[in-house]
Amino acid sequence: MRDGLQDFTVVDVRAEGARRKTHLPGAISLPLSGITPERAARLPSGLLLVHCWGPACNGSTKGAMRLAALGREVKEMIGGLEYWIREGRPTEGRRPVDPRTATAADPGLVC
Template sequence: MNEPQPKYSLVLETPAASPEDTHRHYTNKLAVETDVSDVRYDMLHGLNEFTLIDVRSRKAYGECRIPGAMNLPSGEIDEKTTASLPKDRVIVVYCWGPACNGGTKGAARLSGLGFRVKEMLGGIEYWRREGNPVEGALGEEATLVG
């Protein structure tokens, strides 16, 4: 009789972390990320404990943005451009969407300047996909990608 050949697991090739290490990993991840629905929930309930920053270009921001967001393109973040931002508030940054790393770059630059920052996963693309309001010259007609 032919016995089945052992199969190699790509999932288990690297052993799973301990529950403690896994908990620490995901807690740390949540400390630096948020998502569209959490941002919208806070906005709807008047929980304005964070500053929302769109790190896309001025053009993209002018065409379509989340209401209440300020614009600070990620490549322009430095001590001078952030001088008026309060360091006692968390900053939430967003970019185009999952394929854009502008939010990550903005968060890195801001945290390097001493700000507490979270990146909004999904960016304006998922903000719009979830049916949330936008403002700007083109609003809903603006492109979903940069």
């Protein structure tokens, strides 16, 4: 992304309620529990960049594995939303998150 690569789709596998609070700009919500062959087929073609909250959550690993098993090209965003926020990168949603205090213990942000 930093180098201008835009030929991928960001997929947030956290629960929809967590995504509504804050998410990466342009991310598609596909909660881990909702990954089915039908829903995976409706995602845009090409590379999927899957993320969850962060290293304390294994949702992105599980989501990437499920999508790869369905034949999708997948990369896992190591560090997830937590480290995106900590690096001061932009988010969207109803609730701003302070990168200095963002934590997996924050209810409603995690998978």
